[in-house]
Amino acid sequence: MSGSSHPFDPLNKKNLAESIGQAILSSSPVRLDQLERFNGAGLYLIYYCGTFDAYADLGALNSPQKLVCPIYVGKADPQGKRKGVTDELSAKGTPLYSRLTKHAGSIKEATNLQIEDFFCKYLVVEDIWIPLGEALLISKFMPVWNRYLDGFGNNDPGRGRYGQVRSRWDVLHPGREWATRCKDRGETLEQVAHDVKFHIKHSVIPAVLQPPETEQGVLNLGS
Helix, strand or coil: CCCCCCCCCCCCHHHHHHHHHHHHHCCCCEEHHHCCCCCCCEEEEEEECCCCHHHHHHHHHCECCECCCEEEEEEECCCCHHHCCCCHHHHCCCHHHHHHHHHHHHHHHCCCCCHHHEEEEEEECCHHHHHHHHHHHHHHHCCHHHHCCCCCCCCCCCCCCCCCECCHHHHHCCCCHHHHHCECCCCCHHHHHHHHHHHHHHHHHHHHHCCCCCECCECCCCC
16 A cells, blocks of 8 residues: 555546556457457557567567567547547447458568467547557557557558658568558668667567556556
């Protein structure tokens, strides 16, 4: 029991985010290519359990039975949110399922990744709390595909926009056909892989394994 004189406020943004984080971390994992269709928007965590060299330290922490460190944190907003339409009907769509399915497709296209090595946890959340939960989870875990290796969630920019630079994710994981049309980045796969290994070792792993922050016994998002 903390000796703090400040009363616990369950409606404090930090504590609300904690409750969302705890809910998704306690959910059951599913292999990314074995999801069954479901409705709703919300949050998700993607975990890597393989042996790809750049993610060796990450893969060593995770197993299908014990997922500790996500490689990516993401969200899927309700359909129609950008137009200001988030009524009950739009919330009954499948934005979260669709986003995870899209990610599975990107991984399958990569020539040096195996979809069998990826698992996810997800949580259907009321749309007002989605950004709050996402921010907390990214801050806690510093996932490499969020904080360093950009481009995993990118879409085909379409004709006329292929002058943009190819993402680092697509340099490290070639295979998405549309990414080959983008401008060369000037970095090799080996260079990006080296930097990713450094980032995981010195930023991601310490963030995950450090003692949890506490405030009257809450905000414990450790493994």
